[in-house]
Amino acid sequence: MGATMPRLQLGVIGAPALSVTSSVAIVICNKALMSNLGFPFATTLTSWHLMVTFCTLHVAQRFNVFETKAVDTKTVMLFGILNGVSIGLLNLSLGFNSIGFYQMTKLAIIPFTVLLETLFLKKQFSQNIKFSLSLLLLGVGIASIKDLQLNLVGSIISLLAIATTCVGQILTNTIQKRLNVSSTQLLYQSAPFQAGILFVSGPLVDQCLTKQNVFAYKYSLFVLAFIILSCVISVSVNFSTFLVIGKTSPVTYQIAGNKCFINGRW
Numbered sequence: 001m002g003a004t005m006p007r008l009q010l011g012v013i014g015a016p017a018l019s020v021t022s023s024v025a026i027v028i029c030n031k032a033l034m035s036n037l038g039f040p041f042a043t044t045l046t047s048w049h050l051m052v053t054f055c056t057l058h059v060a061q062r063f064n065v066f067e068t069k070a071v072d073t074k075t076v077m078l079f080g081i082l083n084g085v086s087i088g089l090l091n092l093s094l095g096f097n098s099i100g101f102y103q104m105t106k107l108a109i110i111p112f113t114v115l116l117e118t119l120f121l122k123k124q125f126s127q128n129i130k131f132s133l134s135l136l137l138l139g140v141g142i143a144s145i146k147d148l149q150l151n152l153v154g155s156i157i158s159l160l161a162i163a164t165t166c167v168g169q170i171l172t173n174t175i176q177k178r179l180n181v182s183s184t185q186l187l188y189q190s191a192p193f194q195a196g197i198l199f200v201s202g203p204l205v206d207q208c209l210t211k212q213n214v215f216a217y218k219y220s221l222f223v224l225a226f227i228i229l230s231c232v233i234s235v236s237v238n239f240s241t242f243l244v245i246g247k248t249s250p251v252t253y254q255i256a257g258n259k260c261f262i263n264g265r266w
Contacts, residue, residue, distance in 0.1 A: 015243040019253065022236035029233055033226040041206040041214040043091045045227065047198035049234035050084075054191035056235045057184065066184045071175075076186075079175060080193025083168045087194070088201050089161035095209035096154035105158040107137060110254045113166045117250075121170070125251075133251070169250035176246040183242035191238070 033039045061068055094102045110133060117123040176186055203214050219227075244253045 015240060015247050016253075018236065019240035019244045022233060022240050026230060026233045026237050029226060029230045033223065033230060037220075037223050037226060039217070039223050039227070040210040040212060041202070041217070042094075042209075043088055043198060043205040044202035044214045045230065046087055046091075047195050047202045048227070049231055049238065050191050050195035050198065052231040053235045053238045054188065054195060057188040057191065060184075061188060066182065066188075068188065069181050069185045071179055071181060071186070071189055075175070075179075076189045077193050079168070079171055080190035081197050082164055082171070083190065084194040084197030084201075086161065086164035086168045087198060088205050089157055089164055091205060092209070093154065093158045093161045096151065096157055101150065101154065101158070105161060106254075108158075108162050109165050109169075110137065110251060112162055113169065113250045113254065116166055116170060121174070129251075166250070169245055169253065172242060172245040173250055176242075183246040184239065186246075187238060187242045 030042075030045070033045075034042070039045075057066075060066060090106070093105050097105070114125060114133070118125070172186070175181065176183060206212070206214055241253065
């Protein structure tokens with residue numbers, strides 16, 4: 001028991017640190033890929049991220065780095081599809097809204113998550129946490145408000161993105177705890193379904209947003225190199241996401257994500 005607690009504390013501290021570090025790294029890589037090299041296909045790229053993540057975990061599992069655990073296939077499939085839809089909707093939200101409104105959409109995930117956990121999971125949040133969240137919401141809100149523009153279609157997409165993301169992240173935490181599976185085990189089993197839904201919908205979503213065809217794009221060596229680098233970093237991003245939510249909570253994960261946003265803006 002004495003040896004278990006330090007390891008648990010290390011995991012709780014290390015998981016958000018890994019999440020922030022890998023998230024910053026992939027933002028820098030993807031910004032170079034999309035802004036500098038002109039590769040705009042974000043949703044399709046995400047499907048490749050998840051495919052590489054699954055393949056990496058499959059190799060790790062074959063070398064006994066972790067053990068698989070049987071989880072109800074229907075549960076994992078629905079969970080994976082939900083997360084895939086969430087990613088697609090967030091990308092559509094960015095396409096149909098201004099950057100400021102998109103950031104407000106991501107920001108709104110935090111209070112909605114708190115609300116859902118309070119109503120359905122009877123979770124209690126301390127006054128200190130509520131005060132800290134208020135400061136965070138205010139800070140990111142001020143950073144985003146100058147670029148805030150509204151439209152009906154974009155608003156509906158954003159609401160759907162908020163709902164699916166909140167439920168998906170709450171389930172990430174709940175499934176790990178109730179079914180006693182690790183973050184690695186859950187990611188390994190759900191990644192194929194997430195990748196599948198995005199692999200099918202990604203080119204269509206990207207076509208809608210960019211008016212370009214990912215299959216007709218001319219891939220240079222530099223673009224391919226950055227795509228590979230992005231996919232490699234994504235393994236750490238996906239792993240740390242499940243790790244943070246499993247060891248802490250969806251709210252903690254969202255706070256870490258918005259911290260990256262604040263650092264990037266300022």
